[in-house]
Amino acid sequence: MREAKDMTTNDTKKNIDINEDTVFGVIGVCGINGNLISRILMDHGYKVIANDMVNPEDCRFKSALKDYPDMEIYYGGVPESFFEKSDYIVLPMALIESKSMLYQKVKKYNIPILTPEDICDMFMPAHPVICITGTNGKTTTVAMLKNIVYKSGLKPCEHNLDNLQGNAADIPALQSRLKGDLNILETGTFGVTGSLKKLAEPCHPDVGIITNITPDHLDKNERFLDYAMVKGELIELLRGKKLIVNNDDPTIKALLDKLDYVGEVITYGLETNPVSKSTKQCFCGNNAVVDEYIAGVGVYSCKCGIEYQKPDFLAFNINDEHNAFDLKTPDNKIMHFELSVNGLHNIYNATAAIVCALKILQLDYDTIYQGVKEFNGVDGRMQTIGKIADKTIMVDYAHNPAGISTVLAELKNMYDVVVDVITTSSESGIKGDHEILENALKHADYVIPASNNAYDCAKEALDNKIGINQIILPEYLPQGEKIGTLGASKDQVKAGLYTALSLANKNVDLIVLTGEAAYKFEETLKDEIHSFK
Structure with missing residues (x-):
């Protein structure tokens, strides 16, 4: 057996000799961290042997391993040869913290144990690292x-984990260490203090994009500021x-x-007609008044002196369909x-992406134009699933008040005539559902x-004589319960x-099902649409 010190604590940086x-x-190669870590190590030229207790057909992220044919994988168990061949073993934190039987066996072999944090310490991200945050639009x-970046011939680091957004836990940090030319990372949190920093x-960000901040991801005990x-x-x-x-x-x-803040701030915005007026809390204790273009953003002023000024990059001459515009540069x-x-x-999302492509990545206009024009949207965002x-x-x-409104x-x-089927259960509790x-x-x-x-x-609302001519209650609503943010x-x-x-006499043009449940059960809805025909 090897002679090796206990390397399972993270009090100091480990002396990893490779x-x-x-x-x-x-x-755990079929799990999120195990999958990413295996690929990081191979991207950096190291030999990896991997294991998972599931069978190959049940390996959730197996498709992400298809470009790694030299990775030796043991499914359904951990043979003795796995321990005999390994100089280091990467264990999920849950197995370390629980001092599981597998952890005990690794200790018996005196094999140094590494964690996701150790892997991040061993390798630095590809640069530049662009972190994108905000309440909506990330x-x-x-x-x-x-x-846009793919059109330029560059390759961003991709986690390639099917059906995962990739904006939580260790995913952004590990994704940034995969093979690629740069990183474009979604960094969203549920608003818990310290969570975005963690x-x-x-990821060692070089550039940040902030899309907006609206009071939509709060529970009843949290304050917007x-x-x-x-x-x-x-x-x-x-x-x-x-x-x-x-x-x-x-x-x-x-x-x-x-x-x-001290650093370079590049601003972008729109010039269009306001559609409503609202207020937003300001750190001065007053409310800023906003002539809104979309929920929470527009032309604003506050008693403390914060007021709207023209941005560095201005999208204007926006057409009636809201899918074409001119952009004025500084x-x-x-x-x-x-x-x-x-x-x-x-248009806000596109302008943020264009500004980053121009100012940070210094890509040419034709590449950016084509990258924007050929972008067909994200699954689950204004996605037509049938007729x-x-x-x-x-x-x-859309699952929060600002998103629904926008x-x-x-x-x-x-x-002309739009029906909204609400499937949400707000992160902000019943107050958010009312909004x-x-x-x-x-x-x-x-x-x-x-x-x-x-x-x-x-x-x-109906009891209070609100929405009497708009709200249509289902004749029968089956049983259901809130599971996280999954409402229906x-x-x-x-x-x-x-x-x-059933609203046959209402001349309906569009039925839109909004919320996480609508997106989650998209395939079921498609089947129902097909059977209805």
Whole structure:
């Protein structure tokens, strides 16, 4: 047996002695961290043998391993040869903390144990590292910027974990150490103090993009300004570096001032007609008044002196369909862009991606134009899943008040009669569910509640004579319960769809099912649409 010291504590950096012949044994290759760590080690030229207790056909992320044919994988168990060949073994933290039988066996062999944190210490990310955060628009901005980058011939590091967004736990940090030319990372959190720093700091960000900050991811015990300060953790990590921020959000402006940020700030924004007026809490204790373009952003002012100014990059001459615009640069050049997706929110997302491509990556106009034009959207965002008669059926992941308001406003700009089937259960509790219903009633012609929370809010609204001509209750809502942010069950989503389809005399043009459940049960909805035909 090898003579090796106990390397299972992280009080100090480990003295890891490796060379080109070092063999790493990775436990749990079909899990998130094991999969990523195995690929990182092989990308850096090391030999990996890996294991997972499941059978090959049950390996959740097996497709991510297809480009690693030399990786030796043991499925269904851990043979003795695994321990005999390994110079180091990478164990999931859960097995270390529980001092599992497998952990005990590794200790018996005196094999040094490594953790995900050790792997991050061993390798640095490919640079530049661009971290994107905000309440809304992160996923689309990441995807759009990646589309531009691929058009340029560069290859971002990709986690390639099927059906995972990749914005939580160790994924961004590990993803940034994979093979690639640069990193474009979604760094979102649920607003817990310290969580964004914990997520982004191991990524060693060079550039940050902040899309917006709205009070939508809060539970009943959280304050909006505390949530905003969590977004400020990325700002703190980027002192002396570069930030690209939504100029039209007063909370971002106030946060930069409060944190006394020192570094290069590049601003982007829109010029269009305000659609409503609202207020947002400011750190001064007053409320900033906002003439909104979309929820929470627009032209603003506050008594403390924070007020709207023209951004460095201004999107203007926006067409009626909200899929084409001109962009004025700081040196007064005018660039024209067209999108294959609609919506002012997508013009915000596109502008952020364009600014990063121009200023940070220094890509040429033609490449950026094509990358934006050929971007067809993100699954679950204003995604058409079928058509019945003359009715378009769509799902959208919008699951907070600002998201619902923004999406439905854009859909009303595209369709005459819109039905919104609400499948949400707000992260902010029942207060958030009430706000979601309120915003849906502002924009949709008819609203159908398909989750328990949405149904209770709708019943209360009707009892108070609100939405009497808009709210349509399902005749029967099946059993369901809130699971995390998943509001409706599969049967409840189906009931919502069939209630919407029953509105035969309402000349409906669009049925949109909004919320996480709508997206999760998309395939079920497609089957129902097919059977209805």
